[in-house]
Amino acid sequence: MITKDLLSMEPLDQFLDNAEKFGHEVDSVVVGYADQLDMKVVKKLKERVKVYLVKIRQSQVLHEKLVKLGMSDDDICHLIGDYSKPSDGRAAYGVSRNHVVLEAMLNKLDVLVFIDTDVYPEVVIKKENLLDTDIYQTRKTDIEDVYIQEVDFLGEHLKHLEKDNVMVTTSDYTGYYIIPPMQFEGMQDLFFGLKKEQAYDYITNSYSHHCLATDHGKKRSGFKTHKVLGGNVAIKLKLFETMLPFFSSTYMVEDNKYLTRGEDTLLAIQVKNHEKFIFYDIDMKIFHNTYSHFPIVPDIVGDKNIKDRFYYACMGWIGRNPFLNEMHELKLESVYKIEHQYLEAGSKAISNYLDDDRFLLLPKAHEKAYKHLETMNEEFEAFKASWFDFIRRMK
Numbered sequence: 001m002i003t004k005d006l007l008s009m010e011p012l013d014q015f016l017d018n019a020e021k022f023g024h025e026v027d028s029v030v031v032g033y034a035d036q037l038d039m040k041v042v043k044k045l046k047e048r049v050k051v052y053l054v055k056i057r058q059s060q061v062l063h064e065k066l067v068k069l070g071m072s073d074d075d076i077c078h079l080i081g082d083y084s085k086p087s088d089g090r091a092a093y094g095v096s097r098n099h100v101v102l103e104a105m106l107n108k109l110d111v112l113v114f115i116d117t118d119v120y121p122e123v124v125i126k127k128e129n130l131l132d133t134d135i136y137q138t139r140k141t142d143i144e145d146v147y148i149q150e151v152d153f154l155g156e157h158l159k160h161l162e163k164d165n166v167m168v169t170t171s172d173y174t175g176y177y178i179i180p181p182m183q184f185e186g187m188q189d190l191f192f193g194l195k196k197e198q199a200y201d202y203i204t205n206s207y208s209h210h211c212l213a214t215d216h217g218k219k220r221s222g223f224k225t226h227k228v229l230g231g232n233v234a235i236k237l238k239l240f241e242t243m244l245p246f247f248s249s250t251y252m253v254e255d256n257k258y259l260t261r262g263e264d265t266l267l268a269i270q271v272k273n274h275e276k277f278i279f280y281d282i283d284m285k286i287f288h289n290t291y292s293h294f295p296i297v298p299d300i301v302g303d304k305n306i307k308d309r310f311y312y313a314c315m316g317w318i319g320r321n322p323f324l325n326e327m328h329e330l331k332l333e334s335v336y337k338i339e340h341q342y343l344e345a346g347s348k349a350i351s352n353y354l355d356d357d358r359f360l361l362l363p364k365a366h367e368k369a370y371k372h373l374e375t376m377n378e379e380f381e382a383f384k385a386s387w388f389d390f391i392r393r394m395k
Contacts, residue, residue: 001029002056002096003117005036009044011120015153016048018121022152027109032056032099034091054103057081057091062099065106069393071386078379078386094248094263097230101245105237105394111161113154116231121153122287123215124174130217142295146214148287156284157234160222168267168279170225170233173288174215178313180291180298180306181206186349193342193362194317195324210297215285225281226272228264232286239277241391243270249379251319251372253365258312260319260369260376269327301354311358318343318365322373323380332370340366 001012012029019026028050037053045051054062063083066076073082080099081091097114104112125131125147131138138149157169179199183206191200203211230246248263271279291298291306300306325335340363347362 001115001117002032002100004034005038006031006033006041006053007036007038009041011115011117012045013048015115015121018150018152019154022155024154024158026154028052028107030054030100030103030107030109030112032096032103034096052103052107054099056096056099057087058083059099062103062106066102066390069390071389071393075386075389078382079390088257090250090257090259092248092250092263093230093259093261094246094266097246097263101237101240102390105240109237111158111234112237113157113234114230114232116288118289118292119173119231120287120289122148122150123217123285124212124287125149125217126212126214127217130215130219132218143212146212146295149215149217151284151286153284153286154234156282160280160282161234161236163278165276165278166280167236167239167277168228168233168271169282170227170229170279171282172213172229172285173232173290174213174285175288175294176290176298177202177211177213178290178309179203179211180300180310181211182300182353183207184349184353186346188346189342190346190350193339193344193346193366194314195321195339196317212297213285216283220283222280222282225279226268227281228267228279230264231288232284233264240387241395243267243274243277244384244387247380247383248320249323249372249376251365251368251376253315253361253368258315258319258365260323261313261316262320262324265320265324265327307354307356311356314359314362315365318362319369319372322370323376326373326377332373336366336370 016026026049029045030052032054034056042051042053057080059080060083062080063076079102081095101112127145131147131149136150138147140147160166160169182203187203188200191197244266246263247266248260250257250259271277298306300310322332325332343363343366347359351357351359
């Protein structure tokens with residue numbers, strides 16, 4: 001798990017309880033944290049399971065472990081940053097995830113299961129006939145014909161990972177989608193500019209379904225996938241002996257740092273060209289309490305926290321898109337012009353709709369993101385070289 005502060009057992013205790021209930025022994029918990037640590041919480045965790053702690057961008061211990069492997073300071077910095085320099089605690093998402101991956105690999109763990117701080121070993125199910133009440137505990141929600149049911153979280157992942165060629169198991173989420181219900185003139189421009197055109201039709205109808213995603217329950221059906229979800233994923237760590245793990249960057253807009261999204265996109269692109277390995281969607285969409293107030297319908301117009309989250313998501317998608325476009329071998333100059341035109345119109349529309357001038361920055365962020373692409377490519381090449389140096393030394 002990756003978190004800003006480790007001040008509570010939640011949701012780790014729910015996942016440990018869930019594993020114990022269904023007969024799975026968890027070897028250890030790896031926590032990457034950026035700021036505060038409550039040692040009382042750590043003590044309680046250690047009473048239940050082995051615990052590895054790594055402070056993101058500030059871990060002298062992890063740095064020294066990599067030095068003992070024979071890695072240079074420069075190569076280590078490409079993987080986890082320079083621990084000796086001050087940090088604002090806001091590392092790129094890929095860097096944060098790789099702290100945990102490195103710690104797990106150095107401790108010879110076989111399978112790493114990522115969970116987020118706002119997910120639970122449960123699913124949201126609509127329609128009573130999809131429930132499996134013979135096996136799983138179920139409770140009714142305040143939403144008509146909508147239920148929350150527990151799942152065998154680790155069991156569902158592990159039964160597919162038992163297959164030799166399945167290297168990653170993942171699935172989406174139930175709960176409210178990260179893009180909340182909204183409807184305004186010019187919305188299509190915004191979504192096309194963000195490269196979220198596939199979400200446009202879904203959001204267009206959001207005032208009927210409220211962006212509430214539900215699970216298939218008894219009718220789940222897994223399938224091969226290229227999409228990896230960071231907070232509902234299990235990975236055989238030997239995968240990273242031949243494939244790169246997570247990667248993303250940060251970029252500056254008007255002296256503010258923004259984290260680019262899509263750190264898991266790199267995995268998806270690599271597996272498309274890999275004939276041997278399979279990434280498998282287990283179709284178990286765990287409960288993501290996106291805005292921490294389920295079952296209340298998200299109100300982006302009236303709730304500043306939701307507005308803030310959507311703003312930073314937009315800046316993260318914009319920061320990611322140039323790198324993604326290049327990875328997909330698109331013609332960057334023509335794509336840039338099209339995206340920029342959409343964003344110029346869409347940013348004004350969303351700014352008016354939300355009465356929030358921050359969204360007027362989206363076209364400028366788009367320009368900065370493309371200018372940052374060269375730097376991002378350099379970061380990626382340095383990261384790739386350092387990663388495989390780490391792998392060589394681990395062998």
